[in-house]
Amino acid sequence: MRQLVPLFSSLVRAHVEGPGSHQRAGPCGANGKSVAPKNHHHLCCYLLRVLQRLRCHLSMSSPTQADQPCDFLDAPSQLQKLQEFLETYILLTEQGPPREATSFPILSPEEGRKSTATGLSRWLAYLCWLLLGVTSLATAFFTALYSLELSKDQATSWVISMILSVLQNVFVIQPVKVTVLSLSMALILNRVPSLTREKEQQTRRILALSAKCSSSPGSRDKGNPIYVAPAMNSPVQRPDRTLQEKKLLKLTGDMLVQILFFVLLMTTVNSTQNSSRFYFHQALWKSFSHRFSEIKLMNHFYPWASHTLLPNLYGDYTGFITDGNSFLLGNVLLRQIRILKPSHQDLEDTENYRVNWRPPKTNSTESDSIWHYQNQETLGAYPIQGEFATYSGGGYTVRLGRNSSTATRVLQHLEQSHWLDCRTKSLFVEFVVFNANVNLFCVVTLILESNNVGTKALLSSL
CATH class of the missing domain: 1.20.5 (Single alpha-helices involved in coiled-coils or other helix-helix interfaces)
Known part of the structure; x- marks a missing residue:
């Protein structure tokens, strides 16, 4: 008995733990459910039943029936250890054969290259954002340049179309694109199996390793075939x-x-x-722009002022212009900017003169004369951008007065004394009106300018 029990135990262990045990265990079956051949599993179960019967017979036998009663003291303990070994092995083979971490590669070659692809995609994302920023800045720059040539109506229509396109893109096009893309991806993914055979084998290997080596609560212990449930107070973390x-x-x-x-x-x-601003602007523009474009020479300004400017400035009611709703604030100012010499178009004349632009007298003390230059600080004006150049807020100024008769006499005096001549570079007509019905002010500036080749440009700013 002392020799038979150890021999039997060594044979069983050699059969189970021998070098051919992994080969007998074999790979998974076609259905992925069987992890060991049926013959090997049945043999282990048969040996377990034999051990159970043998222990039963030994327990029923009396020590006096044997030649050496001390053998009965060691045999049951050895058989019990062998039975526990077989039970543990059968339990593990039912879940899946244990594998060493170095025996089978867990990651596929595609997964091994995942880190390289991740780094490349990160740099590509930065590059795409950089290109998007450069494109946006270039687009904004050229859009700003193009908008300088647009009129108010064109700019308004352009802004409205841009807003509509943005809203359409955000609330219509993008949701439709996301919906179509999601449906197409769902159809494509449904046709492709979620796990291939190789991926399924690797998943089973990972589960087998985790069942063998895991030390977390509720996991299997390789030395204990009995499952240990996790503690009731085990913290459950919410997945991020x-x-x-x-x-x-x-x-x-x-x-x-x-x-x-x-x-x-x-x-x-x-x-x-305010919608009233548009109608107020249109009413003043129609009143004072009539025949303004017909001025070709500086001398043509006087007929236009007599037939268009004065009749629309001074109405039947004192202080009001012709429309009867707008009140004229202050005087109408005529301001001209002269050049020093015809050959020096960029040099502004700032000298003081007498009537007909003659040199002044040495003892002259008149400072508010229409022939004396006044800077923009004195006038409280500011530079104005014209068609040909940018003009300062200073110049030679004339105020027409508060009524039509005074303004007519001033215009006649200017025409007779040749206040406008060949050295006049630009002429400004400036006045301010207030409409109490809409509670709006309007600053009107009519510009008549010429360049060195005799071309006239007519501008108006309201």
Whole structure:
């Protein structure tokens, strides 16, 4: 008995733990459910039943029936250890054969190259953002240059079309694109199996290793065939959101912030708009721009002023212009800028003169004469951009007066004394009106300018 029991134990252990045990265990079956051949499993179960019967017979036998009663003291303990070994092995083979971490590669070659692809995609993302920023800045620059040539109506229509296109892109095109892309990706992914045979084998290997080596609560212990449940007070951590969900939330928040900023900006800009401004501007423009484009020479200014400017400035009611709703504030100012010499178009004349632009007397003390130069600080004016150049706020000024008769006499005096001549570079007609019905002021500036080749440019600013 002392020799038979150890011999039997060594044979069983050699059969189970021998070099051919892994080969007998074999790979997974075609259905992925069987992890060991049926013959090997049945043999282990048979040996387990034999051990159980043998222990039963030994327990029923009396020590006096044997030649050496001390053998019965060691045999049951050895058989019990062998039985526990077989039970543990059968339990592990039912779950899956244990594998060493170095025996089978867990990661595929495609997964090994994942880190390189991740680094490349990160740099590509930065490059795409850089290209987007450069493109946006270039587009904004050329758009700003192009908008300088647009009139008010064209600029308004352009802004409206841009707003409509942005709203259409955000609320119509992008949701449709996302929906179509999601449906197409769902159809494509449904046709491709989620796990191939190789991926399924690798998953089973990972599960087998985790069942063998895991030390977390509730996991299998390789030395204990009995499953140990986790503690009731085991902390359960809520899984964090995936990286895709975090990116989606961040992009959604940024989009909402941009939309809110755009809405606030448009609200702030359009809240100060008044529809009455447009009609007020149109009424004044029709009144004072009539035949203004027919002025070809500086001397043609006097007929236009007599037939268009004065009749529309001085109405039937004192202080009001012809429309009867706008009140004229102050005097109408005529301001001209002269050049020093015809050959020096860029040099502004700032000298003082007498009538007919003759040199002044040495003892002259008149400072408010129409023949004396006044700078822009004295006049409280500012530079004005014209068609040919930028003009200062100073010059030689004339005030027409508060009524039509005074203005007519002033114009006649200017025409007789040749106040406008060949050295006049630009002429400004400036006045301010106030309409109490709409509570609006309007500053009117009519510009008549010429260049060194005799070309005239007519501008108006209201």
